[in-house]
Amino acid sequence: MQDITMDADVIVVGAGPTGLMLAGELRLGGAEVIVLDKLAEPTGQSRGLGFTARAMEVFDQRGILPRFGQGESLAVSDVGHFGGVQFDFTALQGAHFGARGIPQSQTEAVLAGWAADLGADIRRGHEVLALDDGFRHGEHAEITVATPDGVRRMRARYLVGCDGGKSTVRKLAGIGFPGTEATRAMFLADITGVDLAPRYLGETLPNGMVMAAPLKEGVHRIIVCPHGAAARSAEDTVTFEEVAKAWEHITGEDISGGGAEWVSFFSDATRQADQYRRGRVLLAGDAAHIHLPAGGQGLSTGVQDAANLGFKLAAVATGRAGEALLDTYHAERHPVGRRLLMNTRAQGLVFLGGQKAEPLRSILTELTGHDVVRRHLAGIVSHLDIRYDLGEGDGAGEGQGEGVHPLLGRRLARTALNGPDGATDTFRLLHAGHGVLLDLADDARLRQAAAPWSGRVDTVTASPADRDTVFSGAEAVLVRPDGHVAWTGSGTTDGLQAALTRWFGTPAEH
Incomplete structure (x- = not known):
């Protein structure tokens, strides 16, 4: 077959947080990436003002969390809310209400700098006009783009729409976006020349709900939701x-x-793409799901979409893995998006339902008096409860003796380790964007089995710094680049090579 010249392995449309995070992930995976954004310059406006606990962990896994600031600039609160009903998130270990007061413009600047440092080609003033039909079954995606120098055509092995709720890419690819229409309008503004008392978590009054928070000297962010x-x-x-x-x-x-x-x-419009992938086109972030804003979940979900998709798409686009790996993106992230829409709609009913919702707020307030309820709601809002269904027949949890290990499919929290090179932790080991195989029992068989994937998976022999850890019952743990556990073992390497092949492609010796 004739070789077709590509502009890049992947073209990402949209230079918001999702697109920029994805660009960095793709570069860590070795893919050439171009990011296109129709705006000549960032607007500087910030609809979002923070991110969830899990999004903070994702940034920490890549070593970029310090770029957002130190100390008070990244202060988090143990007290959060669900639909305006406040409660203590610490009933769930490691949970909090996330980072607040971080303007979206700052998040975009941080991620743009990180992606550019890794070699991403970010081009502004480039608007996608058309998509050739060959993306459905062909070997590339070809688009027509209006650039500052005129209209041109561009090709890539894959195209990803990270271009927001009104996504051009989604529409051109013919991907459905079912859901519910907006039923009400709400306002937000950054106001000046007025001294306002803070209303951080919102205040429900007879005629509506309002929020107010200081952004900087002389500027307040307000949200106004009139009934x-x-x-x-x-x-x-x-x-x-x-x-x-x-x-x-x-x-x-x-x-x-x-x-x-x-x-x-x-x-409060609520919609979700019915496919996160169609042929050579994929969607992430608001292009895949829109909902009522609640607790920074939209931006944070987009960042996690990018972390999930990035290492998979890089492996496929560079030929290290087959396209079946991309099918796991929709399988894993579409249920997360569906659950996101469920929780934000529920919060809208409680928060914005006026007097009719008062009985519901009262019951929810009573329920948050129970630890099990606080843990459940904190897990939903912080995104720390996400667990991917990795299937039961793939050898993912071999050697456990009593079923699948509780870690399987879940994110691995920051855990202190003692290794041959001194103290480290599980997040630091993920900075390079590789998979990590933790050898907790100094097992030479394990290291030998994983050797063909060196360069894609870092094998680390280490022991937990604290005896009481999440590793209980596991002597080896395979962690994907997105921080989720793909395999665990105890006294056996059965299933390890199958898991390595599934998530990291054909071994290098082949």
């Missing part, structure tokens, strides 16, 4: 005067003498 506000179309605009009027209607406070750096609106 009965009709839904708006995507083409509509909103003015500061409308926002100020809605704020006064709910709170009685007059902020009309101030101004705004920017104003916008959002809705």
